[in-house]
Amino acid sequence: xxxxxxxxxxxxxxxxxxxxxxxxxxxxxxxxxxxxxxxxxxxxxxxxxxxxxxxxxxxxxxxxxxxxxxxxxxxxxxxxxxxxxxxxxxxxxxxxxxxxxxxxxxxxxxxxxxxxxxxxxxxxxxxxxxxxxxxxxxxxxxxxxxxxxxxxxxxxxxxxxxxxxxxxxxxxxxxxxxxxxxxxxxxxxxxxxxxxxxxxxxxxxxxxxxxxxxxxxxxxxxxxxxxxxxxxxxxxxxxxxxxxxxxxxxxxxxxxxxxxxxxxxxxxxxxxxxxxxxxxxxxxxxxxxxxxxxxxxxxxxxxxxxxxxxxxxxxxxxxxxxxxxxxxxxxxxxxx
Amino acid sequence: xxxxxxxxxxxxxxxxxxxxxxxxxxxxxxxxxxxxxxxxxxxxxxxxxxxxxxxxxxxxxxxxxxxxxxxxxxxxxxxxxxxxxxxxxxxxxxxxxxxxxxxxxxxxxxxxxxxxxxxxxxxxxxxxxxxxxxxxxxxxxxxxxxxxxxxxxxxxxxxxxxxxxxxxxxxxxxxxxxxxxxxxxxxxxxxxxxxxxxxxxxxxxxxxxxxxxxxxxxxxxxxxxxxxxxxxxxxxxxxxxxxxxxxxxxxxxxxxxxxxxxxxxxxxxxxxxxxxxxxxxxxxxxxxxxxxxxxxxxxxxxxxxxxxxxxxxxxxxxxxxxxxxxxxxxxxxxxx
DNA sequence: CTGAAAGCGCTTACAG
DNA sequence: CTGAAAGCGCTTACAG
Numbered sequence: 001x002x003x004x005x006x007x008x009x010x011x012x013x014x015x016x017x018x019x020x021x022x023x024x025x026x027x028x029x030x031x032x033x034x035x036x037x038x039x040x041x042x043x044x045x046x047x048x049x050x051x052x053x054x055x056x057x058x059x060x061x062x063x064x065x066x067x068x069x070x071x072x073x074x075x076x077x078x079x080x081x082x083x084x085x086x087x088x089x090x091x092x093x094x095x096x097x098x099x100x101x102x103x104x105x106x107x108x109x110x111x112x113x114x115x116x117x118x119x120x121x122x123x124x125x126x127x128x129x130x131x132x133x134x135x136x137x138x139x140x141x142x143x144x145x146x147x148x149x150x151x152x153x154x155x156x157x158x159x160x161x162x163x164x165x166x167x168x169x170x171x172x173x174x175x176x177x178x179x180x181x182x183x184x185x186x187x188x189x190x191x192x193x194x195x196x197x198x199x200x201x202x203x204x205x206x207x208x209x210x211x212x213x214x215x216x217x218x219x220x221x222x223x224x225x226x227x228x229x230x231x232x233x234x235x236x237x238x239x240x241x242x243x244x245x246x247x248x249x250x251x252x253x254x255x256x257x258x259x260x261x262x263x264x265x266x267x268x269x270x271x272x273x274x275x276x277x278x279x280x281x282x283x284x285x286x287x288x289x290x291x292x293x294x295x296x297x298x299x300x301x302x303x304x305x306x307x308x309x310x311x312x313x314x315x316x317x318x319x320x321x322x323x324x325x326x327x328x329x330x331x332x333x334x335x336x
Numbered sequence: 337x338x339x340x341x342x343x344x345x346x347x348x349x350x351x352x353x354x355x356x357x358x359x360x361x362x363x364x365x366x367x368x369x370x371x372x373x374x375x376x377x378x379x380x381x382x383x384x385x386x387x388x389x390x391x392x393x394x395x396x397x398x399x400x401x402x403x404x405x406x407x408x409x410x411x412x413x414x415x416x417x418x419x420x421x422x423x424x425x426x427x428x429x430x431x432x433x434x435x436x437x438x439x440x441x442x443x444x445x446x447x448x449x450x451x452x453x454x455x456x457x458x459x460x461x462x463x464x465x466x467x468x469x470x471x472x473x474x475x476x477x478x479x480x481x482x483x484x485x486x487x488x489x490x491x492x493x494x495x496x497x498x499x500x501x502x503x504x505x506x507x508x509x510x511x512x513x514x515x516x517x518x519x520x521x522x523x524x525x526x527x528x529x530x531x532x533x534x535x536x537x538x539x540x541x542x543x544x545x546x547x548x549x550x551x552x553x554x555x556x557x558x559x560x561x562x563x564x565x566x567x568x569x570x571x572x573x574x575x576x577x578x579x580x581x582x583x584x585x586x587x588x589x590x591x592x593x594x595x596x597x598x599x600x601x602x603x604x605x606x607x608x609x610x611x612x613x614x615x616x617x618x619x620x621x622x623x624x625x626x627x628x629x630x631x632x633x634x635x636x637x638x639x640x641x642x643x644x645x646x647x648x649x650x651x652x653x654x655x656x657x658x659x660x661x662x663x664x665x666x667x668x669x670x671x672x
Numbered sequence: 673c674t675g676a677a678a679g680c681g682c683t684t685a686c687a688g
Numbered sequence: 689c690t691g692a693a694a695g696c697g698c699t700t701a702c703a704g
Contacts, residue, residue: 001452003681014691019683029689049440049453050395051681053386054696060440074410074420075615084410091437096454098434101427104385104396116337117385118432224619250616257621279411280586280616283560285593339697350675355699365673387697390680 002045010039022047053119062090062306063120065100065111065139068129076222077250077278078295079127082149085299086124093307095121112138120144122310124302125151129190145309147302150192157309158320159302163192166291166325167199170273173289173327174243175207178336179271183215183241185230185255187248196275200245212239221247227254235262235270242271243333249274249281249290267334277328286331297323338381346375358383389455398426398642399456401436401447401475402463412558413586413614414631415463418485421635422460429643431457448474456480458646460638461487465526481645483638486528493645494656495638499528502627502661503535506609509625509663510579511543514672515607519551519577521566521591523584532611536581548575557583563590571598571606578607579669585610585617585626603670613664622667633659 008015013032021028021036039045053059064083066073074080087097098118100111112135115123122145128136131151140146140153152158174182184200187193197216204211214237220226227246231254234241246252252274256266264270267286274281277292301321308316344351349368357364357372375381389395400419402409410416423433434454436447448471451459458481464472467487476482476489488494510518520536523529533552540547550573556562563582567590570577582588588610592602600606603622610617613628637657644652 004683005681015682016684016691016693017689020690023683025684027689032689044449046443046445046449046453047683048390048455048681050386050389050455051696052683054384054390054681054698055683057696059386061434071424072420073423074416075413077413077416080410080413080416084408087409087435088407091435091439094439094441094443096434096437096440098397098432099423099427101432103427103430104432105430107382107430109382113380113382117382119384119386250619253616253619257619260621280589283586283589283593285596340699341697351698352675352677352700353673356674359699361700363673368673383699384697387680388699390682390697391699393680 001048002043004045004047007036007040007043007045010043011036057119059119059121060094061096061098061118061120063100063115063118063123064097065123065125065136066127067100067111068127070129070222072222073127076127078248078276078293079149081278081295082126082299082302085296086126086303087299089300089303090307093303095307110138111135112142115139115142115144122146122306124306125149126302129188131190145306145313147306147309149298149302152191152320155318157305157316157318159298159305160192160320160322161293161298161325162322163195163325164199166275166293166327167196168203169325169327170245170275170289170291171200171203172207173329174245174271174273174333175203175209177271177333179243179333180209181212181215181239181241181243182209183212183217183234183244185217185219185227185234185244185246185251187219187221189218212241214239215241219247219251222250223247224251224254224257227251228258231255231258235264242336243273244270245273245275247275249276249278249288252281252288252290267332271333273330273333277326281330287328289330289333290328292326292328294323294325337384338379340381340383343372343376343379343381346379347372393455395455395457396430397432397434397454397456399436399451399454399459400433401459401461401472403436403447404463404465406465406558408558409463412463414584414612414629415485417614417631418462418635418638421632422462422639423635425636425639426643429639431643446474447471448478451475451478451480458482458642460642461485462638465524467526481642481649483642483645485634485638488527488656491654493641493652493654495634495641496528496656496658497629497634497661498658499531499661500535502611502629502663503532504539505661505663506581506611506625506627507536507539508543509665510581510607510609510669511539511545513607513669515579515669516545517548517551517575517577517579518545519548519553519570519580521553521555521563521570521580521582521587523555523557525554548577550575551577555583555587558586559583560587560590560593563587564594567591567594571600578672579609580606581609581611583611585612585614585624588617588624588626603668607669609666609669613662617666623664625666625669626664628662628664630659630661
């Protein structure tokens with residue numbers, strides 16, 4: 001690729017002048033600037049990003065961490081959608097995205113070391129199940145601007161759905177449909193899971209309904225077979241629930257499958273709800289009753305906050321931002 | 337971050353010596369090397385990747401292009417899975433992944449210019465619908481090593497499923513189940529679509545079956561509502577198909593939805609098949625009859641080929657590599 | 673075996 | 689308004 005030196009020779013001016021002309025400095029005559037710009041575009045010249053980064057301490061590159069114990073990574077639709085939106089937003093602001101890994105070339109290193117070597121301007125932590133991993137804490141506590149999806153850390157910006165209110169709306173809707181015996185197969189413990197559970201209990205209580213402890217069982221997010229197993233347990237109880245809430249939309253298929261096998265019609269004989277509002281549930285018929293998380297907004301907000309933090313650290317507060325969810329009534333919760 | 341200069345002062349040797357010790361040169365005494373290594377790890381020193389890249393003309397970074405006209409990007413499960421596998425494989429070989437965009441900072445540029453500025457060691461082109469876009473051609477014809485998913489370019493490595501054989505197995509299976517009136521809603525024109533179509537015609541002919549032109553309609557990949565529309569048309573024909581093949585698994589939901597609305601039972605009264613073998617069809621009951629593309633293998637093979645091309649250009653041939661597919665019989669094609 | 677020097681491609685005080 | 693010089697953090701011939 002042509003270098004700034006080639007360009008300066010072509011223009012017959014010094015390298016310094018070329019650089020200043022290109023970077024919009026004002027102590028350059030309009031004539032010279034025009035000359036430089038013309039030759040630059042003729043030669044297809046663009047400054048080397050590495051050299052520029054080295055000098056300016058700014059890479060215009062954001063590190064994204066996708067690491068979860070089940071190694072779903074981009075295979076998790078929810079996070080893939082968030083990343084897609086995040087990517088679109090940051091790219092419009094001139095930042096690229098690079099995944100954070102454990103090595104460069106054949107050197108092994110920690111995530112933080114990777115970020116330091118690559119000189120990322122900021123970091124987005126998403127799709128992590130192990131929030132207590134010391135490597136994650138090291139990242140969050142570093143001096144690199146960080147935004148975290150779906151988890152609250154002291155001293156970092158967090159973006160997450162309003163799980164409490166989302167769950168409230170869902171449960172209230174189900175109760176309004178006449179259900180009292182509601183089972184909740186919740187995901188593995190996490191702050192998100194905790195908030196949803198708390199909300200579940202609260203709304204039940206507010207409505208004067210008692211929570212049947214047999215109906216609260218731990219499943220796993222996105223694990224269909226585990227949800228099937230638990231659904232089987234629930235349907236074998238002498239006192240059965242009239243409605244089952246799955247950890248998420250995807251695992252809700254597990255509830256449907258078991259019902260199908262037992263010849264139980266949904267929603268006529270059993271109601272089901274999910275959480276997430278992911279793609280395929282929109283087109284499945286009947287539409288799944290669920291709480292839609294606004295993945296586009298989550299990604300975009302994460303991007304916006306992170307870039308603010310990078311570019312205006314002193315006016316960006318490190319708070320957690322809750323995004324509204326939307327109740328999708330769908331057709332899998334029957335009016336009793 | 338600590339620089340090599342800090343480290344050299346700590347060690348009391350020159351910067352050159354430190355660099356050589358770190359990089360495994362042999363003209364360094366074992367004593368000195370040990371000293372340097374010890375201090376390096378104590379200080380948490382890692383060489384700045386940008387400075388290194390500048391000097392060595394090697395970034396250990398691969399550009400990935402995700403650009404499709406429908407702006408699905410990572411939201412397309414098929415490509416998200418391929419990318420996940422690609423990412424895992426290249427990272428194990430020490431390469432990072434950065435998405436190719438149209439700008440860095442506030443400079444607009446072409447994809448190629450972006451790659452040149454970032455000095456990517458190689459490029460993976462995936463998730464592209466516009467293979468004739470001049471920007472894509474520019475990338476493919478550049479001197480940067482390139483691997484392309486799902487499209488064959490002269491002079492570039494291509495990775496794709498064996499669509500011809502995959503389709504053969506699917507159609508033959510459907511025919512063996514006793515179907516003669518098979519409709520094929522195919523995706524938008526592309527080389528992949530073309531090969532599947534050709535294969536469809538060929539297998540029909542080989543089996544002495546005539547293709548009913550009314551049964552061959554153009555839909556769109558991953559477009560459920562379009563598939564619903566076309567399914568409606570097909571089911572309104574006086575002579576109806578007994579089996580409908582959708583552009584892919586996702587759009588196959590469209591066929592199922594229309595059937596559901598009309599009270600047509602699948603597979604008892606109408607058979608359906610898809611293509612891709614994506615996640616949710618594995619857990620949907622009855623399992624969709626489909627052709628599974630081995631997304632893990634596609635991503636891994638793309639990674640392997642690209643890295644070979646980067647590291648050993650003279651022993652890596654620019655060919656297209658076809659990966660085997662697998663017929664998933666599932667339960668949506670009835671034995672007539 | 674070690675180190676001074678040049679250079680990768682840029683930017684930016686500083687002097688003129 | 690323009691340009692020579694220093695420097696960002698590295699690597700690597702080259703000299704000793």
